[in-house]
Amino acid sequence: MIKAVLFDIDDTLYNSTEQTFHARMNAIKAMIEAGLPLKDEKKCYKILKEIIDQYGSNYDKHFNKLLKKLGVKENYRIISAGIVAYHDTKSAYLKPYHDTIPTLLKLKEMGLKLGVVTEGRMEKQWEKLIRLGIQHFFDTVVISEEVGCDKSSKRIFEVALRRLKCKPNEAIYVGDRLDKDIANANKVGLKTVRILKGKYSKMKIPIKPDFTIKTLSEIIKILKDDYYG
């Protein structure tokens, strides 16, 4: 019987694909308005994306690199315009899915423990939970930076299970990525739910989740079937 539900954050509890796209695009628009010489937004976006892929999303000088790539001398009138627009847009789109909070509440009512297992920096992932207004729902939050390993290691899941006093087959993991969330949680022996949201919803690889859902509230039925089944 399932005693705990563990969640990924990005694209699982809120739409991070949409958030990231608009934040980058609005940053580019602001930088163009502030004097960036390349006025083609789509071309800028493509170059910026290459830079982010190269340096990683936690690097903090993406816009400096963009200017360099476009042959523009470092200019904080432009860079800071981008940063301000980026952060404002990130905040504006940091909203739970319409059914995130009702679903978490329902799971609580059903007596289930809730947890988060996610990759990223502690400060950033906690900020997301707080701004989403859902930080109080979770009995444990395990972040890769904290435990020193990502989801490819069993340990990140095992830490969560230990804290919740659950065996692997008593917990279910909900995530958007077949290659990370589902593949790794499967290995640990958790039940797995793939949520078809965000840019990874089209991924096709031979990894099988136990369940596939289109929207978060569908896990209620899965768990009720488990409970009564």
Added chain:
Amino acid sequence: MIKAVLFDIDDTLYNSTEQTFHARMNAIKAMIEAGLPLKDEKKCYKILKEIIDQYGSNYDKHFNKLLKKLGVKENYRIISAGIVAYHDTKSAYLKPYHDTIPTLLKLKEMGLKLGVVTEGRMEKQWEKLIRLGIQHFFDTVVISEEVGCDKSSKRIFEVALRRLKCKPNEAIYVGDRLDKDIANANKVGLKTVRILKGKYSKMKIPIKPDFTIKTLSEIIKILKDDYYG
């Protein structure tokens, strides 16, 4: 005759003393709400202030140090609650004085060049100008990080003068700190205006500005007297 007006940012163009106080206080309240064991807000504020004085305002782990000092294990449920409250409050109080924009507009109408000479990190100081909505008013913005020296060096002022094509006696500098803004701008040969705002308004040291004002709009009269005088 005066051709250019140069400004400090903090406590000169907006109330940074008030902003900083409320941002720190709201961060403490949020951390207490999130589980900080010391519930005495004033005592927490005092400890936090000591940490900021010790590590500098641009250090990014003040709240981690606070927890350590209180004997609490690093806990991002608490730290990130503080960070979110801090940033939200900073944004909320990042508003120009009631007469900042009218004064800058009037100076523009009078045909004067405008500039900023300030200490700090480029990203942060530019962010302030952008969020204050005044970045387009200035013909030049010179920040200590950019030129590699603070206001104790003549060079930071000389860079601004060169960019504005002004001699020292053709420019006036407006700032809140007698010991930094006024003392150093005096040395360079600029006319100086002390604005009595923020925590340095009570400072008494034997440094004399050419003018003292209580609110920004008073510089209009000073400059008109200069023009017609």
